[in-house]
Amino acid sequence: MTERKAYANPSVAVDLAILTVIEGQLKVLLVERPADDVAGYAMPGGFVRIEVSLEQTVERVLSEKVGISGIHFEQLATYGGVDRDPRHRVISVVYLAFCPAALLEGRAAAGTVLADLRVSWLNEVGGQATALINGTEVSLAFDHADILGDVVLRLRGKLDYSRIAFALLPQHFTLRAVQEIHEAILGRPLLKPPFRRKLLDRGLIEPTGALETGGAFRPAALFRLKDED
């Protein structure tokens, strides 16, 4: 061991904001913490072992905690306050994970819930989020209310010029579904015509030719994301 190893290293964890939109509601997957521990609901996470990369750790947590793989995720930020966890020093690298609704429904592991993600306040530099389970607010453990505030901030900021909305959708989708994702993330309604045009003008999506089935009224055209330019 080198001289550096004389010091104890902080623990490093990845925490995941596993996001989805169901019925126009932005949701995040949370786990309830054991009662004798730090109280409240928290994002799922796992420690980073010395021989494993951050991304591999994300994939491990995704498969262990929710049994899914192959979904898109991206790094948000790293939280390293000394007292974020009262038990010991943990530095958390937080990731956003985008999950189409169909993949999560019914699949949530024991002890996990999909909570409505709301915002109590947000400005340009930060925010604070609240989580609702069956309509009632629950308390968030650690600094996860702050982190989830930053999550919403990032979602709103990148929504227009990135593909995150499509990461929340199945492979084939209607324009209306894209709009619902945007409305859920922004928390306000949008007008259909300008939204359609902006989306189509970006040239990111193309019609599949097929139409939605099972609809009660006029069937909408289905689109897919073009593969990387």
Added chain:
Amino acid sequence: MTERKAYANPSVAVDLAILTVIEGQLKVLLVERPADDVAGYAMPGGFVRIEVSLEQTVERVLSEKVGISGIHFEQLATYGGVDRDPRHRVISVVYLAFCPAALLEGRAAAGTVLADLRVSWLNEVGGQATALINGTEVSLAFDHADILGDVVLRLRGKLDYSRIAFALLPQHFTLRAVQEIHEAILGRPLLKPPFRRKLLDRGLIEPTGALETGGAFRPAALFRLKDED
């Protein structure tokens, strides 16, 4: 010790992209690595001790390596590949630090240089940077070429809707100086009239009333950043 401590934790470091603009050139402070070590130039950094926060570690590195304090810094991202450092596992939390040129000139500690920061390629998702010392390219250690690519990407992305340009300027500055910062970061010339207007319309700055002194020609008005809205 808890059971978790049975595992060795990875080391955590902060690495700093200390940035400035001198004579229209975007520069980054680098340290030359000892020859018997990992070769090349690297960003200064330091390990995160278990009882010290990330931000405090940034401040310690700033004062140790360049003897400055009180400048603006912000987190970029965290790099956690297993083999980024061939000697041992290090997870690096990278920060941008913005330094007005006057603070750095002449003050660089022994073994540090201000290198021109250029870009060999950049797209929406990533980039690769090169560093020039006295006009000749030097090699960057570890994954620092990738990281510095991400640095430029972030600078360009946030330039318009943030105050990072002002963090590179002294308290009082001319509009021309702001434009030079923007041109250095974007790597292309800008037209003066629209630039002036956009800047003034944002309402972030106000005239001090004073004029630049020592200029050869018509003196420019001095501005200052309004304090937080």
Added chain:
DNA sequence: CCAAAAGTGTTGCTACTACACCCATGC
């Protein structure tokens, strides 16, 4: 035929680009 949602056309405004021009100062 009617309700409901899909999809289109048109107008007006805003904001940015680009260029031409005038102003103030040192030599």
Added chain:
DNA sequence: GCATGGGTGTAGTAGCAACACTTTTGG
């Protein structure tokens, strides 16, 4: 007065918000 950079006015244009409208399906 002239060279040089500071500062302003103005026209053309692209893009977006808002609303009215037409189209297509199931009952």
